[in-house]
Amino acid sequence: MSAGVWSRYGISLLAVLAAIQIVVGCGGKEIVKVGIESNFRPFTYTEGGENKGFEIELWQEIAKKANIKYELVPMKSSELTKAIKSGEVELAIAGMTVNKARKENFAFSDPYFQTGLVILTASDNKEIKGKDDLDRKVIATKLGSTAYIYASGIQGIKEVRGYPDISEAYNQLINKSVDAVIFDERNVHDFQQNTGKGKVKIVGEVLNKESYAVVADKKSKYIGRINQAIAAVAKDGTYETLYAKWFGGQPAKLPGQ
Numbered sequence: 001m002s003a004g005v006w007s008r009y010g011i012s013l014l015a016v017l018a019a020i021q022i023v024v025g026c027g028g029k030e031i032v033k034v035g036i037e038s039n040f041r042p043f044t045y046t047e048g049g050e051n052k053g054f055e056i057e058l059w060q061e062i063a064k065k066a067n068i069k070y071e072l073v074p075m076k077s078s079e080l081t082k083a084i085k086s087g088e089v090e091l092a093i094a095g096m097t098v099n100k101a102r103k104e105n106f107a108f109s110d111p112y113f114q115t116g117l118v119i120l121t122a123s124d125n126k127e128i129k130g131k132d133d134l135d136r137k138v139i140a141t142k143l144g145s146t147a148y149i150y151a152s153g154i155q156g157i158k159e160v161r162g163y164p165d166i167s168e169a170y171n172q173l174i175n176k177s178v179d180a181v182i183f184d185e186r187n188v189h190d191f192q193q194n195t196g197k198g199k200v201k202i203v204g205e206v207l208n209k210e211s212y213a214v215v216a217d218k219k220s221k222y223i224g225r226i227n228q229a230i231a232a233v234a235k236d237g238t239y240e241t242l243y244a245k246w247f248g249g250q251p252a253k254l255p256g257q
């Protein structure tokens with residue numbers, strides 16, 4: 001072929017090659033939008049413009065194994081399910097507890113974290129020692145959370161105040177506007193050890209057995225691959241390394257156990 005032919009067809013040939021690459025690359029190259037929470041320490045949070053947390057790092061490993069290219073989209077947890085429904089994001093990893101009602105509307109991966117809810121009260125509160133002492137008490141928590149549903153079901157409770165951001169619920173407790181906060185165990189621990197240090201205490205037992213999973217639109221094609229990747233990170237030690245880094249020690253259960 002002469003140089004003249006190349007230059008004549010060169011541009012269209014490149015265009016065709018580029019088009020082939022786009023078609024062939026589909027699947028591997030598609031960028032999946034993944035919703036995360038901007039204030040759910042130590043799982044997913046935004047600090048200094050950076051997304052951080054156990055789930056951010058766990059997801060990075062899952063996505064690598066599942067060959068998913070992604071972009072993280074931080075938002076409030078109350079917006080996550082709406083964003084999945086509207087198609088703004090396809091998946092979310094944000095301490096989402098699996099429950100029956102949610103399963104009717106969304107697809108969930110296999111669980112990757114076992115946890116529960118705890119009660120947090122002021123350090124100097126002498127009355128509240130556990131769930132049985134919440135009669136006629138005012139509780140703060142996050143709107144739309146499993147803790148909100150749980151707290152609303154406690155017999156004799158005076159009022160449950162829900163806030164879109166959990167920091168607001170913690171502020172209410174610090175200001176003594178509410179008697180206690182009920183929320184996800186690890187997030188409460190984090191608050192107690194940091195911002196709330198010396199001002200608050202966790203009382204009673206872990207209340208509700210919950211597990212976190214990746215949530216997706218029911219039409220999402222990624223759940224199978226994500227489940228395989230969760231099993232793989234549990235098997236090759238990645239999960240334990242991340243767990244030790246963020247929580248210290250060993251997980252009581254590995255995903256899949």
Ligand code: GLN
Pocket residue numbers: 037040077094095096097098142144145146147184
């Ligand atoms: N685990 C709780 C739920 O799923 C809270 C999640 C969160 O605030 N990110 O409702």
